[in-house]
Amino acid sequence: MISKKIFSFDGNEFSDSFIIRPDKKRFLINELNSKQQNIAMGAGLSYALSFAGNNVKSIMTHLFNRILNFDIDKMLITVEPGISIGDMLKFLIEKGYWFSVTPGYPKITIGGCLGNNIHGKSQYHYGNIIDHIEEINLYHPDHGEIICNRNKNIELFNLTIGGFGLTGIIIKVVLRFQKLKGFSINRKKIKVKNLIETAFEMIKLKDNYDQIYSWNNLNLSKKNFGRGFIYCESFSNEINQKIIEFKNLSTDARNTFFYQITQPISQIAISPVFEIMESMKKDETNLSLLEAAFPINGKEIYFNSFGKKGFREYQLIIPFKNWELFVQELYTLIQKKKVLITLSSLKIFKGKQKYLYFSQDGVCLAIDIPSNQKTTEFFNSLDELMKKYEGIPNISKDSRLTPKIAKCYTQYEIFKKDIRNFDPKIRFNSSLRERLEI
Amino acid sequence: MNRKVALIIGASTGVGRAISEKMAKDGYDIALVSSDKEDLLPICLDCSIKYGIKAMEFSINLAEQDFNPKILLGNVLKDFIEINYLIYSAGFVSENDFGPSSDTFLDKTIRINYISPIKIISLLTSEIELYKIKSIIVISSIAAFVPRKRNILYASSKAALEIFCSGIRHYLSDKQTIIQIYSLGYVDTSMSFGKKLFFPIISPENVAEKIVSDINNDFGQRFYPSYWKWIVGILKIIPWFIYRKISF
Numbered sequence: 001m002i003s004k005k006i007f008s009f010d011g012n013e014f015s016d017s018f019i020i021r022p023d024k025k026r027f028l029i030n031e032l033n034s035k036q037q038n039i040a041m042g043a044g045l046s047y048a049l050s051f052a053g054n055n056v057k058s059i060m061t062h063l064f065n066r067i068l069n070f071d072i073d074k075m076l077i078t079v080e081p082g083i084s085i086g087d088m089l090k091f092l093i094e095k096g097y098w099f100s101v102t103p104g105y106p107k108i109t110i111g112g113c114l115g116n117n118i119h120g121k122s123q124y125h126y127g128n129i130i131d132h133i134e135e136i137n138l139y140h141p142d143h144g145e146i147i148c149n150r151n152k153n154i155e156l157f158n159l160t161i162g163g164f165g166l167t168g169i170i171i172k173v174v175l176r177f178q179k180l181k182g183f184s185i186n187r188k189k190i191k192v193k194n195l196i197e198t199a200f201e202m203i204k205l206k207d208n209y210d211q212i213y214s215w216n217n218l219n220l221s222k223k224n225f226g227r228g229f230i231y232c233e234s235f236s237n238e239i240n241q242k243i244i245e246f247k248n249l250s251t252d253a254r255n256t257f258f259y260q261i262t263q264p265i266s267q268i269a270i271s272p273v274f275e276i277m278e279s280m281k282k283d284e285t286n287l288s289l290l291e292a293a294f295p296i297n298g299k300e301i302y303f304n305s306f307g308k309k310g311f312r313e314y315q316l317i318i319p320f321k322n323w324e325l326f327v328q329e330l331y332t333l334i335q336k337k338k339v340l341i342t343l344s345s346l347k348i349f350k351g352k353q354k355y356l357y358f359s360q361d362g363v364c365l366a367i368d369i370p371s372n373q374k375t376t377e378f379f380n381s382l383d384e385l386m387k388k389y390e391g392i393p394n395i396s397k398d399s400r401l402t403p404k405i406a407k408c409y410t411q412y413e414i415f416k417k418d419i420r421n422f423d424p425k426i427r428f429n430s431s432l433r434e435r436l437e438i
Numbered sequence: 439m440n441r442k443v444a445l446i447i448g449a450s451t452g453v454g455r456a457i458s459e460k461m462a463k464d465g466y467d468i469a470l471v472s473s474d475k476e477d478l479l480p481i482c483l484d485c486s487i488k489y490g491i492k493a494m495e496f497s498i499n500l501a502e503q504d505f506n507p508k509i510l511l512g513n514v515l516k517d518f519i520e521i522n523y524l525i526y527s528a529g530f531v532s533e534n535d536f537g538p539s540s541d542t543f544l545d546k547t548i549r550i551n552y553i554s555p556i557k558i559i560s561l562l563t564s565e566i567e568l569y570k571i572k573s574i575i576v577i578s579s580i581a582a583f584v585p586r587k588r589n590i591l592y593a594s595s596k597a598a599l600e601i602f603c604s605g606i607r608h609y610l611s612d613k614q615t616i617i618q619i620y621s622l623g624y625v626d627t628s629m630s631f632g633k634k635l636f637f638p639i640i641s642p643e644n645v646a647e648k649i650v651s652d653i654n655n656d657f658g659q660r661f662y663p664s665y666w667k668w669i670v671g672i673l674k675i676i677p678w679f680i681y682r683k684i685s686f
Contacts, residue, residue: 002632023451023628024477063451066484080480091488 006044006052007251008431009303011310012371013049013399015431021060031059032169033141037429040165042082042109045249047313048399049431050115050164056429059169061111067091068172075177076134081111081170086246086294088175093289097177100126104296106246111170116396117162117357121233121295122211124348128359130161132176140168141427149174159418162357164396166419166428166438181210182235185292189283192216195226195327198346199363202230203320206348210234211292215278217271218334218341218367225331226344229278233292242288247300254304263307267370270305270342302343311342312375314382315358315366315394317349322389323363329385337378343368355415356406358394366397376400395436403437441491442572443518445469445511447500447558448528450477452627453577456642457525458493459485460650467492469514469521472528473499492518500528500554501546507558511569520570523653524562526555527577531592531629539591551595556602563606566615573653575618576603580661582621583670586686600659607658619659620649623666636686637669 007014019041022028032038034057041051041058052058061082069078075097079088086106089099101120103113112118114136119128126132135149138160148157160167190205192198198214206212209232216228296302303311318326334341345366351359369375379398383405386393392408393401406412416438432438444461448454449470458468462485470478470493478495485493494517498510514521530550532543539547555576562571581589582597600619607617624630624639640663648662661667676684 019632021628021631023455024474026474026476027628064480066480067487068480068483070487 001057006049006058007310008047008049008399009045009251010047010312010371010399011251011254011306011308012312013431013435015049015052015054015056017052017054018057019060020057021063023063025064028059028064028169029139031057032139037427038169039428039430040081040111040115040169042112042115043084043107045105045108046112046116047397048395048401050396050433051112051430053430053432053434061109061169064171065109069174070095075179076174077177078172078174079110080172081114082109084109084246085113086290086297089293090290092177093180096180098180098289099132099175099177101129101132102293104294105249106290106294106297107249110173110175111165114161114170114173115163115165117359118396119347119349119358120211121213122347123359123364124206124350125211127351128162128357130158130357133157133161133173134176135174136160137171137173138168139171140423142423142425143168145171155418156422158354159415159422162355163415163419164356164430164432166430166433167422168428180235180289182237184236184238184240184289185210185233185287186236186238187285187287187292188232188234189278189281189285190230190232191279192226192228192230194224195330195346196324198226198228198230199320199323199348202346202348202363205230205232208232212348214346215274216344216346217275218344219271222331226327228275228344236286238286240286240288242291244288244290244294244297246294247297249296249300249303251310253300254306254310255308256304259304259307263305263309263370266305267340267342270302306342306370310371311368312371312379312400313366313368313397314379315364315397316382316386316391317358317360317362317364318386318389318391319360319362322391326385326389326391329388330382333378333381333385337374337381339369339374339378341367341369353392353410355411355418356395356409358392358396360392362391395432399432399435401436406436440519441465441467442522443467443469443520444523444525445471445514445521446525446527447471447555448526448577449481450474452527453622453625453642453645454525454527455481456646457527457649460643460646461523462486462489462491462493464650465489465491466523467518469494469496469518471496471498471510473497473501494518500550501530503545503549505549505554505557507554507561510558511561515569521562522570522572523575524558524571524573525575525577525649526558528555529577529579529592529596531589535589535591537587537590544591547591548595551592552598552602555599559603559606563610563615566613571615573616573618574603574606575620575649575653576600578619578621580621580623580666580670584673604659616654616656618649618652618655618657620645621659621661621666621670623661623663623669637666638663
């Protein structure tokens, strides 16, 4: 066991924690049964510190990364929680199958995906990861190993997926995969004039493609506010076997002298340079399946460019009916606070709220900003705007959120009560849990 | 199709697990041995699902006084026609292995690191035709070359094993079977996790890559990474009045 200061991936939340890396199941169980509070740690790439806490023992799961069953007839794959989404998808693709809900980065573990109930690049089409999970085996020192699925222990199933690791350690997961609809992905780029138009176009186009998302520049004046591109992706029969190497992403990489001195300039340059480069590219490109699945892989320099201070991300869903008014006020707020936005993207969402799942009908906006005092003030004002327009924030993306804002989720109190009922001794704890007073 | 068969002892974690996965990836059938059945089964499932090879697990306690290699090898031969490669990667080191030894872990250390492997190697090499053994690879440690106050029993057991293997290599010099001894430097395993060490730590996958790629070469003994040859050489010529003050 080592003691270490652990940072959230955005670099803003940290804790003095302990880390252990069991390599045998009995060591894992022994650690879980000890008196110290625990929390599972996958790749350690969560933007909020859900994988560590002060004096909490973070249990690394990445050596539990095996495929335990592969059932083509039932289209089910059973894996251990430490397998990375990239490795699992690579395996499925080689066999002619696909898994639709993938985060942008391949090294994120399946356990991490479940704990945050992640959505992929096109939540409208495929939902959240919970919609693709058949069963989980969960271990909690006070309850033992429990099998949870939609017929057995469904409450615990729903509480664990999207439960930020607070119900215990996932021992294995059964996921449902799909047949591949093509050998590669065609990506069509459509230029859009502003943020309001982007969402309306995406709503219009969404049923014609397999995935749809956008990139927008929010550092422009009113008429052009949110000018950018919509990316419409469909499976293609064109063979594209470009091999991609899964790169390493970490908070340590951006602590170098080079990124400290280049940070101010690179942050200003990111959006305009990206826009120019994208404008010069063809409107239609063909991508290998893995390239399309993990667009951030190979672009680690983006995160490194924030330097030691890191960045902040705000991701929210605004109901369709409120989108236009929300964007108008967002523009005013950005102008007033004079913040520099390095990345902004839209997705279309559909679904119902349950516990703290990031899911409801509406437009999802993600914003990245270099971390500083101005950012915090801007995000605090954005909290109020989001509440005014009946939005919800993504708890796993923002290490700043308070219980007051988490209450935008109508089931926040129910989630809190259910977690406390299941784990009254608080055997599982994290900085996120403490901060949100769960 | 007849695939070559590798018997990997100490396969549930670390270097043994990495070798198992690498051999499966390269198309070998694998017979995995460890004391923890519940840790071997996931590796067997994973390797057979990913690479379409045959993988079987055999749970055995190498620390037992009455450990009988005939039973183990007999069981392996029930599932596989022959055993072409033996990789002995099992090892045991106690945190209490410091200074004079106590009975509690003395037996276990010597059995796992010395007695059990020589029993297995002796049986395999005395019946080469039966098992069709081609290479025997023994994973040792640089600790065997530079005795120090910590891990004395472990180091001396491994040193004894190395001497035994070198002798067997000479005995087999007119046969087709080869013996390889790897003296490993710092490897990223549960033993080294989180420790601040003076020299770089290499991954078990890196070690596995090297071992499997050279599995048919008759080189005898090798340090890996190779720079340990120089480090060990320097440590060996350090005068006692300096060596006694070094803490490592």
